[in-house]
Amino acid sequence: MSSVLELTAVSKTFNMHLQGGVRLPVVSGVGFVVRVGECAVLAGPSGAGKSSILKMIFGTYRCDAGSIVVRRGENAIDVATAEPRQILALRRDALGYVSQFLRAVPRVAAIDVVAEPLVLAAVPRKAARHRAAELLSRLNIPERLWPLPPATFSGGEQQRVNIARGFVSNLPILLLDEPTASLDAGNRAVVVDLVGEKKRRGAAVVAIVHDEDVRTAIADTVIDVTRFTSEAQGMS
């Protein structure tokens, strides 16, 4: 099957100017391929660089070397060298990202937080809200909470709003950073189902999951990140 996402020789080092110019290598030589309908799980202990890899794919972290190629039909864009507006367009049309925490915007209703990615992709607001409502129901967010801003919700509720937002559009690539961390068993099962549905629709998924059951349920390949972890980590 065709590859959608291809990382080659990617490396990342933080330069800490305020700490006397300490160089903090995170990962180097990262290379893997994710194909249509496939889920790759990044594995490794905390600090191994899993989230950093996801953030480089999404363009939030710059990469120092290598390429991160997103393929869509004939089109290939290298996130590592793309212009900001190309990355913004990719995020709208191709790259979904569910972070560990919801960044709540004051005063925006939960249902609109969830519907927003569709609205930005020019889906009519009514249809977007309809789709958002379906997901919020599936993730067991009670309807009385939908018109409220999620800032006051519990951690688990916020995370489910965040997941709903990440799954609302049908993007070809989905990046998941511990989506089930603060969920109970019932909601974890919903997320597993949602990931399965995305895969059947042909999405390529890259996920960080610590929960063994969830990992077994969704992973097609497991990528051991420690082999990319820079050996000189912590050295200046």
Place this chain on the structure above:
Amino acid sequence: MMQRDTDRPLLVAEGLSKWYGRQLGCRDVSFALYPGEVIAVVGESGSGKSTLLQLLSSQFEPSSGRVLYRMRDGVTRDLAALGEAERRFLFRTDWGYVHQDPTCGLRMTVSAGANVGERLMAVGWRHYGDIRRSAGDWLRRVEIDDSRIDDAPTTYSGGMRQRLQIARNLVNGPCLLFMDEPTGGLDVSVQARILDLLRGLVADLALAAVIVTHDLAVARLLSHRIIVMKSGEVVETGLTDQVLEDPSAAYTQLLVSSILPP
């Protein structure tokens, strides 16, 4: 093949520099702003960010470099080559400018309705009922109660004045909005409301905007891209989340690490 309008920049800065005598305002700033895109210019006071905004909006003449703007007819023009009348026309039709101090952007002695309505009259609206209705609509959009339409802004609170200034700037349907510290002098709770309102309006109207702020939280909430300035020069540019989460210049790292957690 026809190029889509969103694929061509709306505003282009090319090597903009400004000296005040021997004092540097800003040096060699270049970037392109596309339709619907919001750029935040961040930096501390004296970094040259307000100078840059005034150069971009054609209120100062650059010492060197130029500003190009794509007019409604699709033709890109050098702003310095426009006549004074053409420039004023741009300000009335295509641009908005939100000042930090609303008293600079409002006429304080005429009613709120007139503050909004006179922008419509300036582009040829003549029917009193239409003007009043449109002004009323805009006051509602910025959450000012109908009953206050005939009051002068002198009777308004700081937050209401700022919201009124925003309505006055948006009523004409501009394509480009300049904002200079739009939440600068306001209480935190009032700030949040203005930011949220601006965020919604900018997205709904697909406005392009250049927003000058020293507040990184404002930049995070409103902008797609950030330009970081220090001592008149650009030290870093990038996507907003990139600059805030993976700052590369020493000065940006200092700015980001200086944010107090809420």
